[in-house]
Amino acid sequence: MKKIILLMSVLALAMSACNKDYTNPSTTTPELAVRDSDGLITLCNGLQARYATGGLVSVLYNRVALGGLSTGELTILNVGNIEEYNISLGAGNANNTNGVIRNIWTQANLVKANADLILRNSGNAVDPGTRSGIVAYASIFRALSLGTLAEFFEQAPLVVQENAPFVDRLTLLRSAVAQLEAAATQLAATPVSADFNSKIVPGINLTNTLRALIARYSLEIGDYSRAISAAGAVEQNPTSLTVRSVFNFDDNTRNPLFETSFGNRNLFEPTNANLGLTGALAPDPNDRRVPFFIRASPTPQQNRGAGFYTANNAPIPVYLPGEMLLIRAEAYARTGELTNAVAELNRVLPKTPTTDAFGVGAALPPYSGPLTADAVLLEILRNRNIELAFQGFRLSDSRRFNRPGPGAPGAERNRNFYPYPRVERENNPSTPPDPTI
16 A cells, blocks of 8 residues: 555645645646546545545544444543544534544545546546546445445535535435446446556455445445345355455555554543443354454553454455345345345354454354344344444444434434534535534
8 A cells, every 4th residue: 555655645636726826846736637547546546545544534534433432332532532522422512513523524525526536537548447447446435435424414415516515315325326336337348457456556356345335335225126136246255255355554554543543542442342232232242253353351551442453554344245244134134035134144143253254253153033024133233233343334223223312212322413514514505404413
């Protein structure tokens, strides 16, 4: 990922509104960057830089912080970190001046805007295989950004323009899925070129990631047949689950969660050894995924959290094989196909660490509970909370499974959606009213 450091100035300039009478001769302009395949690939690398690196500013960090602190998955270690502390308090404490809310909004929108810029100019890449790689890569980061916005906000702009209108979150997700499918079709017809592969930051499996994100966001939309099909098309060996798609890091472009929080005891850590889960959602004591995510005996200087955030150069998965299995299980359960749902669930529960691409395996007996929709869905949610721990999914899952919300007895989240940042409201009169909670 060292390439990213050399390319971040291009991305920063691509998003700049500076007066072009004062240009920096050591950089380029957006108009020049999109004129050929090399410039477009440079901007593609910049998408990952803005999304995944930059510590407290990165989309990845803020997605994990918002999802975990609002659902009790994470706990604050130092209340002096006031922005994160207010997220953990929830309700009106998480207001539109909050830095975490502002950062995830602005950075996700910037990544999406840059991805749209690349897609509009992708035809400037003459070689078809390079062009298909560029389209696939930009489509992935566009979708990740729209999906992040849809997870935490009720509405967001879909286009970049003055006084940009807002659309509802399902429209954002449908747009993401449509672009992902177009990119997948193009990539299938024209495989990516060696030129693209030699210049792009390695780690992301384009074909499988396009399918995985189609599945993820189709499930959220409620398009269950599409979710089942796309998740099933992600290449995975039923016995080995060896396919990986990751954001790579090194000591210069660091894993943002290790850098900011899991590598110290200053900001936040997992709430407890049960991943903050209680009652029917609590992990089985024998679940081998728990020691993957939680240090059993941390030293006084060690953060309790582990998982994908254990070193500056620890890769973070774009998706997990287990997520695909659980998407299929949930989609089947929501369409009344409980036998198929349990079959998918039973590919997750017995999975061992050695047969998973990332070492995430429960090694538990198959499901033996009632064959009812409520019981099967509860078990699916329990496994999503464990399998996908500390990746920012828990708030969206809590809403989708109709778990107790703010103000309800046994509330499992302290907000439903977040207010729009003050910077957006002051600059865009189209900004809708903030959600009450």
